[in-house]
Amino acid sequence: MNRLSQSFPTNRAALVAFVTAGDPTPADTGAILDALVAGGADIIELGMPFTDPMADGPSIQEADIRSLAAGTKTADIFNMAKEFRQRHPDTPLVLMGYANPMTIRGSEWFADACVDAGVDAVICVDIPVEEDESLGDALRAKDVAVIRLATPTTDAKRLPEILNNASGFLYYVSVAGITGQQQAAQASIEEAVTRLKAGTDLPVAVGFGVRTPEQAAEIARVADGVVVGSAIVEIVGKYGKNAAPHVKDYVQSLSDAIRAAR
Amino acid sequence: MNKPDTPPNSFRNQPDDRGHFGEFGGRYVAETLMPLVLDLEKHYRAAQADPAFAEQFDDLLQNYVGRPSPLYYAESLTGEVRKDAPEGKGAQIWFKRDELNHTGAHKINNCIGQILLAMRMGKTRIIAETGAGQHGVATATVCARFGLPCTIFMGATDVARQKPNLFRMKLLGAEVVSVTSGAATLKDAMNEALRDWVANVHDTFYIIGTAAGPHPYPELVRDFQSVIGKEARAQMLERVGRLPDMLVAAIGGGSNAIGLFHPFLDDPDVKMLGIEAAGHGLDKEHAASLAGGGPGILHGNKTYLLQDEDGQITEAHSISAGLDYPGIGPEHSWLKESGRVDYDSATDVEALDAFQLLCRTEGIIPALEPSHAIAAVVREAVKMDRDQIILANLCGRGDKDIFTVAEALGTEI
Numbered sequence: 001m002n003r004l005s006q007s008f009p010t011n012r013a014a015l016v017a018f019v020t021a022g023d024p025t026p027a028d029t030g031a032i033l034d035a036l037v038a039g040g041a042d043i044i045e046l047g048m049p050f051t052d053p054m055a056d057g058p059s060i061q062e063a064d065i066r067s068l069a070a071g072t073k074t075a076d077i078f079n080m081a082k083e084f085r086q087r088h089p090d091t092p093l094v095l096m097g098y099a100n101p102m103t104i105r106g107s108e109w110f111a112d113a114c115v116d117a118g119v120d121a122v123i124c125v126d127i128p129v130e131e132d133e134s135l136g137d138a139l140r141a142k143d144v145a146v147i148r149l150a151t152p153t154t155d156a157k158r159l160p161e162i163l164n165n166a167s168g169f170l171y172y173v174s175v176a177g178i179t180g181q182q183q184a185a186q187a188s189i190e191e192a193v194t195r196l197k198a199g200t201d202l203p204v205a206v207g208f209g210v211r212t213p214e215q216a217a218e219i220a221r222v223a224d225g226v227v228v229g230s231a232i233v234e235i236v237g238k239y240g241k242n243a244a245p246h247v248k249d250y251v252q253s254l255s256d257a258i259r260a261a262r
Numbered sequence: 263m264n265k266p267d268t269p270p271n272s273f274r275n276q277p278d279d280r281g282h283f284g285e286f287g288g289r290y291v292a293e294t295l296m297p298l299v300l301d302l303e304k305h306y307r308a309a310q311a312d313p314a315f316a317e318q319f320d321d322l323l324q325n326y327v328g329r330p331s332p333l334y335y336a337e338s339l340t341g342e343v344r345k346d347a348p349e350g351k352g353a354q355i356w357f358k359r360d361e362l363n364h365t366g367a368h369k370i371n372n373c374i375g376q377i378l379l380a381m382r383m384g385k386t387r388i389i390a391e392t393g394a395g396q397h398g399v400a401t402a403t404v405c406a407r408f409g410l411p412c413t414i415f416m417g418a419t420d421v422a423r424q425k426p427n428l429f430r431m432k433l434l435g436a437e438v439v440s441v442t443s444g445a446a447t448l449k450d451a452m453n454e455a456l457r458d459w460v461a462n463v464h465d466t467f468y469i470i471g472t473a474a475g476p477h478p479y480p481e482l483v484r485d486f487q488s489v490i491g492k493e494a495r496a497q498m499l500e501r502v503g504r505l506p507d508m509l510v511a512a513i514g515g516g517s518n519a520i521g522l523f524h525p526f527l528d529d530p531d532v533k534m535l536g537i538e539a540a541g542h543g544l545d546k547e548h549a550a551s552l553a554g555g556g557p558g559i560l561h562g563n564k565t566y567l568l569q570d571e572d573g574q575i576t577e578a579h580s581i582s583a584g585l586d587y588p589g590i591g592p593e594h595s596w597l598k599e600s601g602r603v604d605y606d607s608a609t610d611v612e613a614l615d616a617f618q619l620l621c622r623t624e625g626i627i628p629a630l631e632p633s634h635a636i637a638a639v640v641r642e643a644v645k646m647d648r649d650q651i652i653l654a655n656l657c658g659r660g661d662k663d664i665f666t667v668a669e670a671l672g673t674e675i
Contacts, residue, residue, distance in 0.1 A: 051575040052449065052560060054456045055292045061443060074572045099290055099559040104573030126559065128296045130280065130289050151294040153463055158297060176294050177461035 004092040008203040013220035017041035018229030020063035022072025035248035040255025048097030057180035059230040078117045085118030096123040107138035121145035121168040169203040180230025183209035213257030220261035273527035281477020283596035289476040303478045332359045333497035339623045353646035357656040367658035369400035375486030377404040380467035388412040390469045391455040393448035394584035395427025397471030402436035415455045418446035445577045472515025473591035476562030487521025506653040508533040512635040514585035516594045518657035537638045539580035540607035547579035565592040581610035582630035608637035629658030
């Protein structure tokens with residue numbers, strides 16, 4: 001909880017970097033996570049692979065397939081998190097994924113495993129506030145943040161419902177669509193961030209479709225955080241076991257751009 | 263649609279106002295879709311309260327679909343079953359002939375209802391997923407009728423084994439997208455339809471083909487399909503003056519079964535049997551999520567799923583493309599746990615045998631989906647008394663399956 005709230009600097013936007021756990025194999029994830037941190041990522045989102053990633057575009061779908069084909073199990077993902085926590089005691093780690101792998105053993109089990117592994121927050125793509133009570137209550141009771149998503153379809157009436165019980169940060173999905181596709185217009189992002197920040201004291205991070213340092217810098221001028229996922233996952237897809245240095249260079253370019261943005 | 267009239271201890275008062283059937287159902291969708299799902303529910307409630315909606319729905323079912331479908335006493339099949347039955351056994355076998363509907367299956371009932379809803383909501387584009395192609399054909403049909411463009415998502419595996427329906431959809435003006443992700447069957451088609459929907463929420467209506475998905479889909483699909491059971495109940499009372507002793511229906515997602523069962527749920531003397539696809543056998547590859555799966559969350563609802571210990575969804579198998587899905591509608595999960603409906607299964611081989619039996623004895627070529635139900639009907643009828651009545655939903659005709667059956671039987675067409 002503290003790790004997450006302290007990770008948003010006051011003088012610049014935070015860089016939130018996503019990779020799929022176990023891609024290309026569980027043994028490779030540790031080095032890739034280290035590369036994210038070395039490249040300047042402030043917050044790590046570790047994606048839990050799922051057979052049916054309905055909200056993801058082709059890049060993350062393929063990453064999930066590679067990871068599951070390599071035999072990644074839920075236990076492996078928590079081991080990766082635990083080892084990451086030992087190497088990086090101060091970098092927040094967020095688990096992101098779908099409801100079924102998170103709840104299959106029960107919400108309490110999942111919350112306990114998060115605490116045990118040093119996971120700071122959870123983003124569950126397909127549990128909206130209407131179905132929050134089981135997993136959300138279990139996580140909050142263990143002081144694991146439940147990060148909510150707001151989207152272009154979230155209107156003023158619905159926003160307070162989303163913000164109720166939200167913690168960590170608010171993730172603004174800037175495009176109505178799946179991950180890794182087009183980027184939203186800067187004007188619409190600015191308008192949305194202004195609207196969201198009027199409703200909450202939580203930091204607002206913006207993601208979906210962010211690929212270049214220039215795009216990241218533009219968002220960094222108006223938002224508290226920039227989330228980059230598919231573009232990193234594509235580098236892992238391209239370089240496989242040798243991805244870590246390429247990931248570091250790319251993340252460094254994003255981080256430099258964000259640091260120079262304002 | 264008659265929820266307010268049901269008694270408090272009714273089996274027909276599900277779901278609750280959040281779309282839960284007991285612990286099942288719900289609205290497990292991405293935030294982007296949530297406002298639309300809430301809007302759909304609002305419009306469905308308004309449609310339910312609007313007599314003009316029911317009037318238009320009924321009119322189209324009568325004059326476009328060809329309802330009511332006949333209730334048919336299968337005398338020859340009954341005679342065949344009695345040959346092998348113990349003395350005094352061999353129930354009368356009746357069929358609800360939903361294979362005689364326009365487009366050849368029960369799927370059209372639901373498509374008529376949903377496209378009327380789509381138009382009430384001002385949506386201008388339709389998407390749908392399809393397995394066997396029956397729902398895709400039915401969706402393409404209503405889209406042609408009402409002049410809306412439609413895109414149908416179909417797994418590449420199913421595209422290959424359901425060529426006649428693929429061509430039908432194209433003739434009707436639909437764009438068919440062949441989905442190559444996963445096992446390239448119904449579940450993957452549904453993932454791809456959801457991905458399209460989330461990117462086009464402003465103008466697109468998703469016509470889900472079975473009684474599953476986020477609330478209110480399981481409820482509204484059931485309500486539109488309940489015309490099957492309502493007709494059957496009235497026809498049975500008119501023809502023989504009493505209700506059947508047992509209802510049987512095949513289950514993939516479960517829309518034809520819930521459509522037949524729901525109007526009878528509060529008739530305690532009517533037993534009900536849902537038949538899942540046991541594929542190569544329940545100890546091998548199959549599509550029986552109730553028999554071989556456990557509760558989980560997929561495609562917007564909590565229900566029984568085929569999955570591993572980590573909650574990864576496992577591939578289903580059935581010779582019938584329409585049953586080849588690793589989940590089941592949430593109301594069936596609830597009806598199983600409540601004990602009101604029994605569930606059993608039939609294998610590929612049993613379905614093929616039943617398919618041929620019905621062809622020979624009744625001159626009816628059934629789809630492979632209801633062939634699973636027919637296999638169970640034969641099994642059950644021999645155990646029941648001769649004066650008892652077993653009623654099965656013949657939910658689709660088999661023209662689309664002749665290539666699959668020929669291949670399974672080792673025959674070249």
